[in-house]
Amino acid sequence: MKKFINNVDDILVESLKGFATAHKDLVSLHLEPIFLTRKVPSMNKVALISGGGSGHEPLHTGYLGHGMLDAVCPGHVFTSPTPDQMLAAADKVNTEKGILFIVKNYAGDVMNFEMAAEMLPYEVATVLVTDDCAAGDVTAGRGVAGTIIVEKCVGSLAETGANLQACKALGDKVNQRTASMGVALSSCTVPAAGRPTFSLADNEVEMGVGIHGEAGHSRETLRSANEMAAEMLEHILSTLSPTANSEILVLVNGFGNTPLMELYLIYNSVTELLAAKGLKIARSLVGNYTTALDMAGASITLCLLDDEIKQHWDSAVHTPALRWD
């Protein structure tokens, strides 16, 4: 294993310190337990807290700031954070408007956030992100790259002072209208494990891979970008069933070791494939937004927009990894 590390046990804290220093205008890092908050706490809005295993950067720390998250609890690499982190984060960012957890659907994340919610003296609701449609069922899916669409839209709504129920409702709606599928061309290597999580033959891909290198839909032969994109879109579209005049947000997300050149090439495939089906891409995002350490591969996410979602996607955001106005 070749990585930039000093000591496997210190990776998380050293990396977070670097992150917090690089973005000291936007975020604050708290230790023991570990969590991060916006530099300037927000008043009188639902506090959005997310988190999960590390190794998916910029998810979630990169989305702290105006228009997105209020606090983030990073776990060890690919391991969900623990309730004490969520309790401490909640204490720091709670306002009288309550707390919304945004949780990716993994047993570990779900249970840890659940225990924190049970232990907290505040009003807490949870949006569970389940966009990975590799298993064919949008409510049981794992939470993958679609998470940032949920975080962006709910973040925007929360900024308007909307109440907890409204924020949860929007999060659930965005999640319901979002589906993703990924494919890995290589494994990632978890630093503490020191070797690749799985192995693929020279001509194999893992179709439907999860963002921790979990096996997905099937082992397949490497095919052209167009063919692989078509297969992923088929799963996604059959999950979402868009109508002819649906407006779509497309996110082509890299897992880490796939060059931007290839991500844009995939996006080009997607534009052609969707155009051939008469579907309209209204918004897009291409890049490394939800990674899996150094895995080669990419995912495609579609979100069926409506006016509300579009408005919240477009609204101003100012975070380390996503910024527009």
Place this chain on the structure above:
Amino acid sequence: MKKFINNVDDILVESLKGFATAHKDLVSLHLEPIFLTRKVPSMNKVALISGGGSGHEPLHTGYLGHGMLDAVCPGHVFTSPTPDQMLAAADKVNTEKGILFIVKNYAGDVMNFEMAAEMLPYEVATVLVTDDCAAGDVTAGRGVAGTIIVEKCVGSLAETGANLQACKALGDKVNQRTASMGVALSSCTVPAAGRPTFSLADNEVEMGVGIHGEAGHSRETLRSANEMAAEMLEHILSTLSPTANSEILVLVNGFGNTPLMELYLIYNSVTELLAAKGLKIARSLVGNYTTALDMAGASITLCLLDDEIKQHWDSAVHTPALRWD
């Protein structure tokens, strides 16, 4: 070789089409010959044209737009573009203020831009970026990640209506005050070649590597992030000779296959090492800004700021890959 491609010969055009569609609010793609321009041409300013081999994305296409470049000529992967591209781009973006080429110091780029400059009927000046100090000499160095600091600052000045000489002078000054050094943990694979450019043993790194996987300063044993950062900083600082009260811009740049987690960890090392030397980091940028396809590794760039450079670094920029206001 595992990549998202349809046909090796079509990678560049398909990828550029995807890029141009994803950023259609900001850029326009022109074919035969290939070049890209800002969506909305600027009037009455020095036109900044850059370009180089592809495979370094987001360099240069990602820096097209207000506050940075006016046109970009992308070559084949790792191969400099050709004069006909530069001539066509210049025809499109030329105003009465003349044209500034920003060229990374590689024989191929230098000669192709030189021939274009000789052939053009407009006033043309060139800033040669030579920030790679792996060979120990800042004027003879290759152009690497420091290029974006040059493009950002000159882009900002050009936006004010400054003349060609002033833009060239600022570019030369920024280049003189900028030094970089990189280290590779793995090779990249050029799609047309189909296999890794070089190979490293499990415990080896290429210190001083170029952004095409060219060999650099020396083959070394993999050491801790702190030690490797210290070695790189030593070369950089001995090239730049900052004084005690120098304000510094630090860019930690990933080559492609190094996770953001590790880049922030390196940045953390840099902050500690510079603090120990009493040097002040006034600005920073951490991420994949000048890549080498799927190479694992990173570079550190320092730029000695002065008031002028700081002002131009801070000014508003609105491009696909760099955006602030």
Place this chain on the structure above:
Amino acid sequence: MQAQFIIASIEAVYEVILNHEAELESLDRAIGDGDHYINISRGLTKLMDLRESLQDLSVDESLNKIAMTLLSTIGGASGPLFASFFMGMAQSFQQPSDMTAKLYANAFSAGVEKLAQRGKSSLGEKTMLDVLIPVADEFKLAADKGLTSKETASALIVTAEKGVLATKELLATKGRAAGLGERAIGHIDPGAKSCQLIIETICKLILR
């Protein structure tokens, strides 16, 4: 259950888990994400640091402290599950009664129930419960039958082993392996394996 036994158990389990690093890791790499060994060893390392402070606690205080420690150090799925187990046990011990075999068996069952509740899972889903539920049942049966603690320990070792082997042929419907469908078949569940190892280790302490 005295403090000394709890501490001895922590030490013995710590050692056994460390000795099974490669096996646990490769089980979780096959049908999970490869971190199960790291997760539980992180928890156990923390428990080792805690040993002294457990000396003077009552059993339920000790179990609660263990629960909260595991909860805040393990993370992942197994953290809240193991924590819930110890919380369940601790609750059961709070209702004061004699320290009989039945009490222990009931406490174990209470722990398993709490864990199953947290995991929203039950027997046959290719999880740790495929070890824990049969062991809990066997434990109660042994107490009902009035077996000695050594007889009980021997029986539980066998049951745990059967349980872990049974996971091999199951489809997974909970946890990370749930996404794998048929491809999970033929692999032992890592959490079941670590539970079996823990149970075996503690039973062996009793057999000594």
Place this chain on the structure above:
Amino acid sequence: MQAQFIIASIEAVYEVILNHEAELESLDRAIGDGDHYINISRGLTKLMDLRESLQDLSVDESLNKIAMTLLSTIGGASGPLFASFFMGMAQSFQQPSDMTAKLYANAFSAGVEKLAQRGKSSLGEKTMLDVLIPVADEFKLAADKGLTSKETASALIVTAEKGVLATKELLATKGRAAGLGERAIGHIDPGAKSCQLIIETICKLILR
């Protein structure tokens, strides 16, 4: 130099370069960036498409067209260098004079000079010039001595071969290999190799 000879040369060179893909690529992978074969084969493929349009051109027009085509298709360092070579040759042929051996030798030298100017480079820098300069010199010498075209061709093949081998022991001071220092020693320069192949191929056409 008639159009037929130019076209035959393009065809022969195209074939030889294609046959040396692995060698040229690995030379450039060793001390460059591995694309030298791709670069020149891209240029040659375009010249192959162009053959018909060269039929009716004068020699200098043909060479200029070749130069501009290579310039806009090769890219990299070798694109402008090869283009400059052909521009230099074309210029030399523009001054009308008899088609003598001297004229060819002078034109070749003019090409090499233009290339050297463009590259700001000279003999001994581990580049294509380590083949081209000795060949140019030998060519002029042969013309001065009044050798036949076959004698000249034979001599140039030998000189080109010596030139390419000489690059092996040189330090590089131009191009990508310049960054390598001592580590470039022991490797043949890819550009020198492709020039040697091209010269050999065209000389063999003359020897046929």
